[in-house]
Amino acid sequence: MTEGAPGWHDRDMARDVSFFDRLGSLLAQEREAEKARMTSLAQGLTLREREEQGLSVLDLETVEEEVGLGGRILLTLARADRGRLPTRVSNGDLVAVLPRRAEVKDPAKALVSRATSTRIQLAFDREPPAYLSEGLLRLDVVPNDVTYERVRAGLQRVKAMDKGQERHKREVLLGNEPPRFDNTKDFTPTRPLNPEQQDAAMRALAAEDFFLVHGPPGTGKSTVLAEVAAQAVARGERLLCTAASNAAVDHLLELCLEQGLRAIRVGHPARVAARLQEHTLDIVVEEHPDRVVSRDLFDEAFDLFGYARRQRSQGRSRERFSNARSSTAEAKDLMDEARKLEKKAVKAVLARADVVCVTLASLGSGVLAGEEFDRALLDEATQATEPLALLGFLRAPKVVLAGDPQQLPPTVLSQEAAKAGLGTSLFERLLQDHGDEVKRMLREQYRMNAAIMAFPSKEMYGGELRAHPSVADRTLSSVLDSGSGAEVDAPPVLYLDTAGKGFDEEVEPTTHSLLNPGEATYVIARVRQLLSLGLAPREVAVIAPYSAQARHLREALEAVHPEVEVDTVDAFQGREKDAILVSMTRSNSEGQLGFLNDLRRMNVALTRARRHLFVVGDSATLSSHPFYARFIEGTQTDGGYRSAWEWPDPAEQ
Numbered sequence: 001m002t003e004g005a006p007g008w009h010d011r012d013m014a015r016d017v018s019f020f021d022r023l024g025s026l027l028a029q030e031r032e033a034e035k036a037r038m039t040s041l042a043q044g045l046t047l048r049e050r051e052e053q054g055l056s057v058l059d060l061e062t063v064e065e066e067v068g069l070g071g072r073i074l075l076t077l078a079r080a081d082r083g084r085l086p087t088r089v090s091n092g093d094l095v096a097v098l099p100r101r102a103e104v105k106d107p108a109k110a111l112v113s114r115a116t117s118t119r120i121q122l123a124f125d126r127e128p129p130a131y132l133s134e135g136l137l138r139l140d141v142v143p144n145d146v147t148y149e150r151v152r153a154g155l156q157r158v159k160a161m162d163k164g165q166e167r168h169k170r171e172v173l174l175g176n177e178p179p180r181f182d183n184t185k186d187f188t189p190t191r192p193l194n195p196e197q198q199d200a201a202m203r204a205l206a207a208e209d210f211f212l213v214h215g216p217p218g219t220g221k222s223t224v225l226a227e228v229a230a231q232a233v234a235r236g237e238r239l240l241c242t243a244a245s246n247a248a249v250d251h252l253l254e255l256c257l258e259q260g261l262r263a264i265r266v267g268h269p270a271r272v273a274a275r276l277q278e279h280t281l282d283i284v285v286e287e288h289p290d291r292v293v294s295r296d297l298f299d300e301a302f303d304l305f306g307y308a309r310r311q312r313s314q315g316r317s318r319e320r321f322s323n324a325r326s327s328t329a330e331a332k333d334l335m336d337e338a339r340k341l342e343k344k345a346v347k348a349v350l351a352r353a354d355v356v357c358v359t360l361a362s363l364g365s366g367v368l369a370g371e372e373f374d375r376a377l378l379d380e381a382t383q384a385t386e387p388l389a390l391l392g393f394l395r396a397p398k399v400v401l402a403g404d405p406q407q408l409p410p411t412v413l414s415q416e417a418a419k420a421g422l423g424t425s426l427f428e429r430l431l432q433d434h435g436d437e438v439k440r441m442l443r444e445q446y447r448m449n450a451a452i453m454a455f456p457s458k459e460m461y462g463g464e465l466r467a468h469p470s471v472a473d474r475t476l477s478s479v480l481d482s483g484s485g486a487e488v489d490a491p492p493v494l495y496l497d498t499a500g501k502g503f504d505e506e507v508e509p510t511t512h513s514l515l516n517p518g519e520a521t522y523v524i525a526r527v528r529q530l531l532s533l534g535l536a537p538r539e540v541a542v543i544a545p546y547s548a549q550a551r552h553l554r555e556a557l558e559a560v561h562p563e564v565e566v567d568t569v570d571a572f573q574g575r576e577k578d579a580i581l582v583s584m585t586r587s588n589s590e591g592q593l594g595f596l597n598d599l600r601r602m603n604v605a606l607t608r609a610r611r612h613l614f615v616v617g618d619s620a621t622l623s624s625h626p627f628y629a630r631f632i633e634g635t636q637t638d639g640g641y642r643s644a645w646e647w648p649d650p651a652e653q
């Protein structure tokens with residue numbers, strides 16, 4: 001629990017600005033760890049092996065060229081034999097494009113804008129080098145340095161906030177001065193809010209510097225943010241909605257649109273959910289008259305570049321050379337003109353929006369230069385590292401952070417950097433520095449049956465969560481086919497104990513991740529059973545803490561039930577399903593629990609189900625940790641404990 005954290009006045013010494021330098025060096029340490037992981041993955045690998053590891057794609061050639069949004073040049077690559085591609089490259093990946101065999105000192109970089117099973121479309125910000133249309137190519141997935149550079153520069157800017165109000169802001173961020181609040185004004189919400197939500201929204205609106213909304217699972221922290229957005233816009237404010245992940249920003253955008261706000265999504269359309277792409281700046285700008293003109297100019301320029309390239313490739317004559325040169329110069333002028341017009345169109349579209357939704361990492365992108373905001377809303381703030389979250393404070397004088405320190409922390413690769421502070425989010429640090437007055441915790445949840453909620457509430461939230469009456473008694477039986485005749489054994493929480501079954505965990509040789517095929521058979525059989533009783537496949541999900549077990553289960557289920565999602569915990573934060581099946585995976589005689597020791601991660605897994613939570617695991621191993629021992633004990637007391645010995649044999653189902 002973070003309740004009862006010491007107040008700002010309880011710390012004896014003021015923090016000085018070298019704090020930001022320290023964060024900067026932790027960031028650099030993390031950067032090195034990321035690079036080292038990439039290098040060690042790639043080390044000593046042949047090109048083919050790099051391809052197998054998803055680090056490269058080989059034997060490609062350019063099959064199509066066109067001009068895309070924002071004058072980006074789009075090249076589509078396919079295998080020379082037009083065969084299937086390895087599936088690992090994803091939309092939004094940054095890649096380097098090189099000739100198949102040669103090494104190039106400064107290879108062209110591009111973003112993957114569309115990846116299908118046979119084609120990869122790349123978006124280039126600049127004209128790609130000539131070798132892209134000459135012979136075989138390879139793609140290398142590269143770590144994206146842009147974000148790192150932006151965050152590093154952001155820290156320096158926070159450090160330099162030295163004058164007047166800015167200085168006060170910096171001192172608040174350092175924990176040396178208390179945050180200020182305006183007089184709290186009551187308001188009529190756009191939808192019914194519970195008293196805690198109303199109070200949280202009111203405090204958030206009164207915050208002059210920052211405010212923290214602590215939202216345990218399903219308690220409506222996004223609902224509160226959406227309300228703050230609606231009220232702030234009604235007061236004439238311009239808002240920034242941001243988060244570390246694209247998915248969280250998309251979610252905020254959806255909520256703002258539901259509120260009827262004029263919201264725009266900034267970011268590469270390749271990284272935005274398909275259903276929301278029509279709200280991206282790139283797409284909306286397309287309709288603007290200035291953009292229509294600029295598009296023609298880009299097309300013309302592109303034709304001229306093509307002409308120049310052909311002239312050069314047709315042999316050396318003075319005339320061709322001079323033609324090529326003048327066409328290139330003309331094309332560049334046209335590009336400049338087109339870019340100017342496009343900038344104008346972009347500014348006009350942004351000026352019309354009351355809310356701009358963008359990831360923290362993209363806040364520093366050129367299109368937002370000069371844009372000002374009155375308030376920033378930062379969702380999933382407990383998953384962002386502190387240096388990243390600070391970028392939000394550079395763009396708006398007031399920031400509302402929403403999150404839950406009891407769920408997934410920021411992902412940090414370097415153990416040392418994490419321990420030294422990078423693993424602590426700004427949300428948590430501000431709470432530690434300023435104490436409980438700067439936050440409100442929401443306590444009523446609208447997701448889980450009361451019995452599913454009880455254990456995580458007691459363990460992680462001091463027993464303070466309440467289930468709203470509309471969800472407290474929801475069970476699986478009310479959504480199953482009543483006509484199926486079968487009585488399903490589905491109490492809200494069911495723990496299936498595999499102790500003594502001899503289902504030892506196994507190490508996957510290539511990834512060193514863990515799997516447990518024996519345990520998996522019970523999970524698969526349970527999925528089949530629930531579906532046969534009429535549960536919709538999209539309402540069932542399987543969660544495994546280990547990627548190898550998740551993969552193993554996905555491969556088994558994919559062919560028959562492709563709609564049943566199977567993934568690791570991280571993919572499920574912020575989401576819910578009627579039935580969640582958790583495969584604990586660990587089973588060893590030493591009682592080693594590895595990943596399972598991270599209770600925040602497990603808290604996420606145990607709080608995704610609305611009606612039914614089915615957990616499979618080996619109590620002999622799990623009970624070595626008091627948290628799991630108490631969980632199992634609880635199921636025994638509540639009638640939710642079953643032994644695999646008395647459970648139908650999966651092979652016979």
Ligand SMILES: Nc1ncnc2c1ncn2[C@@H]1O[C@H](COP(=O)(O)OP(=O)(O)OP(=O)(O)O)[C@@H](O)[C@H]1O
Pocket residue numbers: 192193194197215216217218219220221222223224446447573574575
């Ligand atoms: N006051 C309320 N009355 C009725 N339903 C509510 C209320 N507040 C939130 N909900 C519902 O509860 C659900 C969860 O809300 P929301 O998505 O805002 O929660 P969250 O805290 O962001 O959840 P997560 O655990 O995913 O972070 C939604 O279906 C929402 O409509």
